[in-house]
Amino acid sequence: MTASAPTTQVLIVGSGPTGLTLACDLARRSIDVRIIDKSAEFPRSSRAKGPNPRSLEVLEDLGVADRVLAAGSAPLPMRKYRNGLAIADTDPFGASHPTPDAPYDRPWLIAQWQLEEILRDRLAEYGVRVELGAEATRLTAGSDSVTVGLADGRSIGARYVVGCDGGHSPVRRLLGVRFEGKTNEEQMMVCGDVEADGLDRDYWHQWFDEDGAVMLCPIPGTRSGWWFQAGPERDRAGAPVPPSLESFRRLFAKHTGLPGTRLTQATLLSTYRVNERMADRYRVGRVLLAGDAAHVHSVAGGLGMNTGIQDAFNLGWKLARVVTGQAGPGLLDTYEEERLPVASWTLDMSSERLRVTLDAIREPGGGLDAAVTGETTGLGLGYHWSSLSAAGSTARLRAGDRAPDAPCLDAGTGAPTRLFEAFAGPHFTLLGFGPGTADALRAAEAAYGDAVRAYGVGAGGPSGLTDEAGHARTAYGIEPGTDILALVRPDNYVGLIAPTAGSRAVGAYMDHLSGTAFRRP
Structure with missing residues (x-):
């Protein structure tokens, strides 16, 4: 039996936060996407307690962070009891505060059903709705498509399928991918x-x-x-x-x-x-895994849902470029290359946080705050090892790091803006620090059009940003008197840092993305 002709470009199986994040990211890139779920109705259970700071940045890029913040609340102080008596109040985020480069300093409490509702509403704005009562029971791969058979006898053809269907993932089982762990x-x-x-x-x-x-x-x-x-x-x-x-x-x-x-x-x-388990592969041909379908671990640190959201944000832009012919299928291999090590780290870190927490609660005054560390924000994770992280660094950043935010002014109007506003959307962003980068910025926009948006930070160029307080230069580690180019990926990680003299590196990097074999550019 061969797969039928595709009826959609991407089929997502599972409509939790991971699947919905991926669907929103693909839909805003004008990718024909369908998302199905075996449930007969949408859940009204709270489950995960909410996004961490890095996931809030993802949700801001998708245009829903304001809705999430309005529907939820900041983390509450923890009141701890012993023998029925309150003995300690602890606020693990009491000393935290937003900074110019990181506007979200703490996770946010929101019931999972509310977060999913917000993401479904956003998805509906692109004309896409979750299809309920659609249980995947069969996978048939062809040379250029995959057919997913449903329990009710229907089938859906797609060029690519992504299993976001949880820890008991039928898609993973149908692929025969091992889920190793304990x-x-x-x-x-x-x-x-x-x-x-x-x-x-x-x-x-x-x-x-x-x-x-x-x-x-x-x-x-x-x-x-x-x-x-x-x-x-x-x-x-x-x-x-x-x-x-x-x-x-x-x-x-x-x-x-x-x-x-x-x-x-x-x-x-x-x-x-x-459960501490991880898939040994994230991609089998035209089928990929994300979220709990790819990894499960201890709840300590609150990283389960967040790791899934960040899986989806890593995969979305890559899948879109492949589907639209802007890149060869080899780009999809970088999804596993980048995210599988993150899942491995998450398993180790959450296991260690669980051990620390279990030790802490044995002592009077101990509580779940023992699970909270700077690592659980997600802001420090990057992809230094990736074939998509070119050589290059400054005093503060190197290729593969999360791209920091910074408040700026629009050079034309003087209106306040932020680097995150420049990044938001399905494009690469080229930042040019220093007046010597103006020609490189113009050349990039001329060569790549809407795929690369170029901003001169005190550099002139097609679009200008005024770094009046110096926050952008500080966040990016730009030394006085130096001209530096920083190329930011659509998922807001730094892909390339180069001096103006190496401006051809931008073209080489973008051409590298169009290939099918990936090596460090």
């Missing part, structure tokens, strides 16, 4: 969304004792909704009791000393086991 049955937790009365909603409450724990965090946008997490209740034989409102009430009463009847409703009843 499951720790001892480190188990029951979770749910609950309604609760009589608790102060200005805190994330955490009760710890020698027998277990109960944690309740208010769900933003609700009057009495809470995220509930606890060590499982066990029966006389030591087996975990399935989660229910009644078992949640018993756990709540046991660990808090408060009446269990304060919990009045429970949904999203689930048992969570610590």
Whole structure:
């Protein structure tokens, strides 16, 4: 059996945050995309607690960060209890503040269903809607397309398929990709969304004792909704009791000393086991994996959903260039090249944060704040090893680093703007620091049109930015009197840093993207 002619350019299987981020990124690039999900209706469960600072930057680029910030709330101080008594309040982000190069200094609390709703609304603005009740059960690969067979007998043809369908990914299983790692049955937790009365909603409450724990965090946008997490209740034989409102009430009463009847409703009843697994491949021909379909790990550090969102943002521009013929299929190999090592690092880091947190909560005053470090922001991750990171560096940056933000002024109007506003959208951005870069900026725009937008930072050129306070030069490590070009990829990582004398490197880099074999340019 051969695959049918494609009926869409890209088919995304799974409509969680990873799939929706990818769909939005492709749709704004005018890629014909369909997104399906096996569920009969959209979930109303909270699940993940929200985006970290790097994911907020991604969401800003997609044009939805303001909606996310309005629907959610800043992280709450953590109130920790021992023997039923409050003994410590901790705000792990109390000393954090935005900086010119990093406008988001903390993660944001928002129920996952609300984030998904915002992304679906954004996707609908491009005329694309999630197709529910579509369960992928078969994959048939042809020379130029893939056919996905559905449980109801229908099939969908596509040039490329991306499995964003979770830790139990049918797409991954159909591909025969190994999901290597381990499951720790001892480190188990029951979770749910609950309604609760009589608790102060200005805190994330955490009760710890020698027998277990109960944690309740208010769900933003609700009057009495809470995220509930606890060590499982066990029966006389030591087996975990399935989660229910009644078992949640018993756990709540046991660990808090408060009446269990304060919990009045429970949904999203689930048992969570610590899984640390990673796919050994992210691409098999025309089928790719992203998000939990490619990696799962401990919840410590809150990196699960965030790693998936950032997978999608890495893949979107590459897939679009291949589909439109701007690059050969080899560009898709750089998705695995860049993101698989990040997943490996995430597994190691979240495992270590879990160990630190379990040690911390054994001591009075310890809590989930032990999982929070600068590494969990996502801002420090980059792709220095990538074949898409050309040689080049400044005093502050090198190719492969995240491209910093900076407040500037529009050189023509004097209106305030930011580098992130210049980056936003499906294009490369060429920054020219110093007046000697003006000719190179003009040449790049002439050669590549809308694919590369060029901005002179105090350099003249086709579009100008005034770095009045010097924040851009500081963030990019530009020494006084030097002329430097910095090429920023569509996913807002630095691809190239070159002196003006090496301005031909920009053309070489863009030509390199059009090839099928990738080497360090």
